[in-house]
Amino acid sequence: MPTSPSEPVEAPQSARYDLAVVGAGPAGLAAAVTAADLGLRCVLLDGGRDTGGQYYRHPAPGLGAARPDRLHHGWSVYTGLADRLAAHERAERVRFRGGHQVWALERTADGFAVHVTRGPEAADRTTVPARSVLLATGAYERQLPFPGWTLPGVVTAGGAQAMLKAGLVLPGRRIVVAGSGPLLLAAASSLVTAGAEVPAVVEATDYLGYARRPGVLAAVPAKLVEGAGHGGVLLRHGVRLRPRSAVVEAHGTERVTAVTVARLDAEWRPVPGTERRIDCDAVAVGHGLLPQIDLATELGAATRTAPDGAVGLRVDARLRTTVPGLWSAGETNGVGGADLAIVEGELAAHAVADRVPKPALLRRRTRLRKFAELMAAAHRPGPGWTGWLRPDTDVCRCEEVPVARIREAVDELGAGDPRTVKLLTRAGMGWCQGRMCGPAVACLAGPGEPGPDRRPLACPVPLSQLAAGPSGEG
Amino acid sequence: MLKTQRPPLDVVVVGAGVVGAACAYYAARAGLTVAVVDRGPVAGGTTGAGEGNLLVSDKEPGPELDLALLSTRLWRELAERFGAAMEYEPKGGVVVSATAAGQDALRAFAAGQAAVGVTAEEVPAERLRDLEPHLAPGLAGGFHYPQDAQVQPALAAAHLLREARRMGAELITGETVTAVLRGPDGAVRGVRTDRRRLDAPAVVNAAGTWGGELARLAGAHLPVMPRRGFVLVTEPLPRIVRHKVYAADYVADVASGSAGLQTSAVVEGTPGGPVLIGASRERVGFDRTLSQEALRRLAAQAAALFPVLADVTVMRTYRGFRPYLPDHLPAIGEDPRVPGLHHACGHEGAGIGLAPATGLLISEQLTGKRPELDLAPFRADRFPADTGTDA
Ligand SMILES: Cc1cc2nc3c(=O)[nH]c(=O)nc-3n(C[C@H](O)[C@H](O)[C@H](O)COP(=O)(O)OP(=O)(O)OC[C@H]3O[C@@H](n4cnc5c(N)ncnc54)[C@H](O)[C@@H]3O)c2cc1C
Numbered sequence: 023m024p025t026s027p028s029e030p031v032e033a034p035q036s037a038r039y040d041l042a043v044v045g046a047g048p049a050g051l052a053a054a055v056t057a058a059d060l061g062l063r064c065v066l067l068d069g070g071r072d073t074g075g076q077y078y079r080h081p082a083p084g085l086g087a088a089r090p091d092r093l094h095h096g097w098s099v100y101t102g103l104a105d106r107l108a109a110h111e112r113a114e115r116v117r118f119r120g121g122h123q124v125w126a127l128e129r130t131a132d133g134f135a136v137h138v139t140r141g142p143e144a145a146d147r148t149t150v151p152a153r154s155v156l157l158a159t160g161a162y163e164r165q166l167p168f169p170g171w172t173l174p175g176v177v178t179a180g181g182a183q184a185m186l187k188a189g190l191v192l193p194g195r196r197i198v199v200a201g202s203g204p205l206l207l208a209a210a211s212s213l214v215t216a217g218a219e220v221p222a223v224v225e226a227t228d229y230l231g232y233a234r235r236p237g238v239l240a241a242v243p244a245k246l247v248e249g250a251g252h253g254g255v256l257l258r259h260g261v262r263l264r265p266r267s268a269v270v271e272a273h274g275t276e277r278v279t280a281v282t283v284a285r286l287d288a289e290w291r292p293v294p295g296t297e298r299r300i301d302c303d304a305v306a307v308g309h310g311l312l313p314q315i316d317l318a319t320e321l322g323a324a325t326r327t328a329p330d331g332a333v334g335l336r337v338d339a340r341l342r343t344t345v346p347g348l349w350s351a352g353e354t355n356g357v358g359g360a361d362l363a364i365v366e367g368e369l370a371a372h373a374v375a376d377r378v379p380k381p382a383l384l385r386r387r388t389r390l391r392k393f394a395e396l397m398a399a400a401h402r403p404g405p406g407w408t409g410w411l412r413p414d415t416d417v418c419r420c421e422e423v424p425v426a427r428i429r430e431a432v433d434e435l436g437a438g439d440p441r442t443v444k445l446l447t448r449a450g451m452g453w454c455q456g457r458m459c460g461p462a463v464a465c466l467a468g469p470g471e472p473g474p475d476r477r478p479l480a481c482p483v484p485l486s487q488l489a490a491g492p493s494g495e496g
Numbered sequence: 497m498l499k500t501q502r503p504p505l506d507v508v509v510v511g512a513g514v515v516g517a518a519c520a521y522y523a524a525r526a527g528l529t530v531a532v533v534d535r536g537p538v539a540g541g542t543t544g545a546g547e548g549n550l551l552v553s554d555k556e557p558g559p560e561l562d563l564a565l566l567s568t569r570l571w572r573e574l575a576e577r578f579g580a581a582m583e584y585e586p587k588g589g590v591v592v593s594a595t596a597a598g599q600d601a602l603r604a605f606a607a608g609q610a611a612v613g614v615t616a617e618e619v620p621a622e623r624l625r626d627l628e629p630h631l632a633p634g635l636a637g638g639f640h641y642p643q644d645a646q647v648q649p650a651l652a653a654a655h656l657l658r659e660a661r662r663m664g665a666e667l668i669t670g671e672t673v674t675a676v677l678r679g680p681d682g683a684v685r686g687v688r689t690d691r692r693r694l695d696a697p698a699v700v701n702a703a704g705t706w707g708g709e710l711a712r713l714a715g716a717h718l719p720v721m722p723r724r725g726f727v728l729v730t731e732p733l734p735r736i737v738r739h740k741v742y743a744a745d746y747v748a749d750v751a752s753g754s755a756g757l758q759t760s761a762v763v764e765g766t767p768g769g770p771v772l773i774g775a776s777r778e779r780v781g782f783d784r785t786l787s788q789e790a791l792r793r794l795a796a797q798a799a800a801l802f803p804v805l806a807d808v809t810v811m812r813t814y815r816g817f818r819p820y821l822p823d824h825l826p827a828i829g830e831d832p833r834v835p836g837l838h839h840a841c842g843h844e845g846a847g848i849g850l851a852p853a854t855g856l857l858i859s860e861q862l863t864g865k866r867p868e869l870d871l872a873p874f875r876a877d878r879f880p881a882d883t884g885t886d887a
């Protein structure tokens with residue numbers, strides 16, 4: 023497995039890379055190996071130590087976890103890609119650099135300077151020159167607050183998955199899984215497989231909305247198999263699926279001890295009188311994923327809003343963004359899962375190399391994207407979810423800004439958009455830079471589609487590294 | 497199109513930035529019926545993209561310093577009611593110099609300021625650390641300006657507007673002014689937005705960096721141009737910077753007409769914990785591109801002033817476009833060419849500080865009083881029609 027953390031990338035004397043791939047998840051990994059197959063000189067950068075991204079997250083070798091494949095569908099797909107990467111690395115066609123967090127892309131006369139931080143010291147700055155860049159930075163979880171959501175024991179659904187995959191730890195013994203989206207089933211199934219009890223999977227939508235459109239599902243057999251797989255596991259463990267319901271409150275003082283679940287109407291408003299309490303010691307909540315696209319929007323790349331309200335990059339059939347030389351593959355173009363991410367990575371590599379891909383690959387992408395859009399539409403949060411908030415519910419947990427302060431900013435102080443709410447309340451100014459509270463703040467700020475987030479620094483950067491300036495390579 | 501509402505308006509203020517907010521506040525307080533229109537939200541323009549330094553220290557004697565001193569007094573009055581809400585902090589400024597020659601220049605500068613009412617106390621090198629324990633060693637000395645203060649600009653604008661609304665002003669956000677209406681005599685009659693018509697005998701141009709475009713809608717030439725700035729925001733820190741601290745060359749940068757990048761970091765702590773480091777100045781139109789060179793210089797200068805900052809993390813950076821007029825003075829007051837059109841824009845890097853004075857002077861003119869300061873230096877017709885092509 024390719025691991026070479028935190029030694030600086032020395033660009034060979036000759037020149038810059040043909041392609042810098044940012045993100046080594048399924049999309050970036052597939053793109054890098056395909057691009058190398060096609061003769062491009064690539065560097066594959068990831069903030070994490072290893073390749074694999076969110077889907078193929080796996081334990082550090084030292085943990086001695088026996089069988090990462092137990093938690094992964096398609097583990098062999100990953101090992102196939104990883105083997106190809108290793109071969110290309112040996113042949114010096116690709117460099118994988120883990121621990122390389124990209125904080126900005128800068129356009130230069132002949133391509134891009136990719137600005138990287140590798141650690142806390144002034145010398146941990148690297149600037150990677152590349153003719154073109156492929157963004158494959160994936161997604162992060164959409165969170166919608168509810169009373170009690172800041173209690174210890176409340177984790178995100180993806181976070182629970184990630185914890186399991188990375189270190190095989192469970193967030194609790196008796197875990198309620200809640201929110202909306204296909205990740206809930208995956209998370210619940212991993213949790214029960216790992217020995218937890220899951221008293222309920224609480225899904226806000228009528229879960230099977232899209233599955234009832236057989237034409238679409240039949241076209242993506244892999245998804246069907248995966249869905250059935252989860253379904254079977256859950257059935258075997260007697261897990262109850264509660265559709266059209268939500269966790270409207272988490273109870274406890276030191277840590278969560280129970281949740282209140284209520285039915286929702288079609289707009290996601292909690293229906294009074296339907297509340298019931300479920301004892302648990304952990305809650306895994308998720309409301310789908312949001313594309314992580316700061317690096318591209320900062321360069322002015324055009325975006326589009328998916329049916330679930332998530333803002334992703336606008337790309338053409340060749341995966342080109344509207345910024346010349348910048349491509350994008352995977353979740354950055356709208357959330358669609360690992361299979362789609364791989365297909366898009368391969369397609370983007372062809373486009374960067376100016377090769378014509380197999381028509382089948384293009385067709386597969388079209389099919390998977392269509393399915394993704396359908397799923398997104400089914401899981402779009404209804405406007406009524408704010409009905410489960412209370413005035414004192416913290417929306418921004420970094421800066422501890424409750425609902426009431428945000429409502430005051432909107433109703434009394436003239437804030438009509440998330441940016442102004444942030445300026446007037448500090449919501450979104452903490453460590454996560456609004457990634458956690460952004461969607462909720464946007465809903466509370468009023469109607470209208472939220473624009474893309476603007477974060478000139480995609481992640482915090484040590485001041486000494488800014489002061490040092492770009493490293494010698496650029 | 498929505499009908500004009502009753503009661504009839506005395507004035508329409510275009511722009512809900514801090515300057516428009518101050519104009520609305522003082523006009524409403526003077527008993528006028530006011531409507532404020534902005535195409536975005538409150539503080540969505542440069543006000544939401546700047547810092548809140550209220551400085552007298554960086555201004556040489558002249559019309560701008562007169563405005564700043566009037567504002568200093570007005571900010572104190574405002575702070576009695578809204579101080580906490582606006583995060584007003586009368587923390588004072590400290591200007592430091594690295595060399596003896598620099599300290600001599602500062603001394604001469606401060607003497608000139610003192611003559612018109614600025615308080616400036618010389619701080620010898622060995623006492624600098626009493627004021628700022630974390631300052632770099634080896635500085636030649638500095639000056640302490642107790643009148644310098646700070647507000648949070650967006651909160652200041654929002655609370656001034658909230659108060660104006662309590663006094664009857666109407667706030668209309670999300671509507672763009674598309675025309676300035678004028679009668680046969682050329683005098684202003686109101687504005688048209690993309691949704692309605694607002695009739696009023698006076699219009700205040702508080703459109704900030706876009707003030708030139710608004711003036712053009714009324715047929716007047718006013719060459720307001722953007723001057724870009726970046727600000728760095730660190731992670732939350734304990735109180736390591738107590739005043740607004742900057743190096744003496746800052747004053748030269750502020751007054752410079754050069755288009756090239758200038759930076760001399762002003763370093764300050766905020767009530768929320770983060771330290772702000774800003775801001776660069778550069779004339780590049782409305783180009784939003786992140787400037788690595790601006791970031792590098794701001795970071796390096798901040799670390800040179802406060803070596804401890806070399807070990808902190810920068811959480812984010814933001815940029816804004818200062819509304820800049822060729823002679824670095826704002827346009828304030830009625831336009832001699834267009835009766836009823838009152839300008840309140842072009843404050844460049846001092847619009848937060850100068851907002852209350854601007855608002856007060858405009859309201860005095862609107863109500864037929866003699867303005868507290870002579871408005872002649874701020875006349876909008878002082879620029880020949882061929883000025884204003886940005887380098
Ligand atoms: C927490 C979480 C858990 C998930 N669990 C599952 C699951 O169990 N099952 C499932 O089907 N799907 C899961 N997903 C969905 C997952 O996004 C996709 O299935 C798939 O991993 C997408 O592939 P990708 O290559 O587009 O992005 P990702 O796999 O997300 O890969 C993106 C990579 O980019 C890196 N990166 C991001 N920003 C930077 C930067 N600025 N600099 C350097 N590197 C950067 C990240 O470290 C990451 O390795 C999960 C998503 C999340 C967010």
Ligand SMILES: Cc1cc2nc3c(=O)[nH]c(=O)nc-3n(C[C@H](O)[C@H](O)[C@H](O)COP(=O)(O)OP(=O)(O)OC[C@H]3O[C@@H](n4cnc5c(N)ncnc54)[C@H](O)[C@@H]3O)c2cc1C
Nearest residue numbers: 511513515541542543546549673704725816846847848849
């Ligand atoms: C990086 C940076 C740092 C700064 N630091 C300081 C500082 O420390 N101290 C200080 O005093 N100043 C500082 N400034 C300057 C200060 O921010 C500005 O001078 C001030 O905000 C200008 O306020 P304003 O109300 O005139 O303009 P704005 O806040 O820009 O308001 C103008 C408003 O007019 C609206 N508008 C424009 N055209 C129309 C139209 N046709 N119809 C409807 N609405 C319209 C816009 O939407 C906007 O909201 C800084 C600026 C920058 C960029």
